[in-house]
């Protein structure tokens with residue numbers, strides 16, 4: 001599902017290597033925490049998993065596709081199978097909630113009746129059906145993050161990665177966000193969540209990838 005073999009990453013070609021010799025495999029349908037101190041390389045590792053960066057060395061295989069052998073033209077279709085959630089939500093402020101969630105479906109050219117049905121179902125799932133017409137600025141942080149999760153999963157991704165998804169939320173909102181990510185896992189999605197929130201990690205026992213200074217120090 002996700003396989004890294006001796007992966008190194010440096011930004012901008014000549015910069016220092018920020019990830020070193022990462023080798024691990026995540027089974028399809030698994031849930032993993034991604035832990036480590038600030039600067040350890042968590043966001044960089046997630047960038048590789050979501051195809052926003054390419055490794056400087058080694059092999060990254062995502063959903064059965066080895067990136068070193070993948071044609072450039074194959075990457076957009078692969079990206080559509082990966083959902084991403086960010087700490088700062090990254091909703092489009094000028095679009096109502098409904099259209100934010102609909103965006104990936106419309107970009108993919110889905111028929112409008114399907115868009116209406118899928119978005120309505122997703123907003124119901126995250127508990128925000130009543131806010132479909134609101135703009136993001138009118139929502140709390142936790143609500144905005146639930147919209148972002150709806151947008152990330154509306155294409156039914158096989159892999160869902162979240163980078164500090166609870167970093168801007170209070171504990172009750174954070175719990176609600178994490179329970180949605182867990183539910184995606186229960187439904188069969190492979191989920192990786194980077195976080196500093198060790199107290200919440202303790203509430204959800206799951207295997208962890210732990211990084212320190214760009215190296216994997218624990219897996220499992």
Ligand SMILES: Nc1ncnc2c1ncn2[C@@H]1O[C@H](COP(=O)(O)OP(=O)(O)OP(=O)(O)O)[C@@H](O)[C@H]1O
Nearest residue numbers: 011012015018036037038039040041042043044045
């Ligand atoms: N775009 C970039 N260009 C150059 N260096 C970068 C870039 N992004 C991150 N780095 C460097 O890579 C290293 C790892 O950063 P990264 O953001 O992946 O860590 P992190 O574990 O996610 O940290 P945090 O928990 O603070 O978000 C750091 O030394 C950082 O300065």
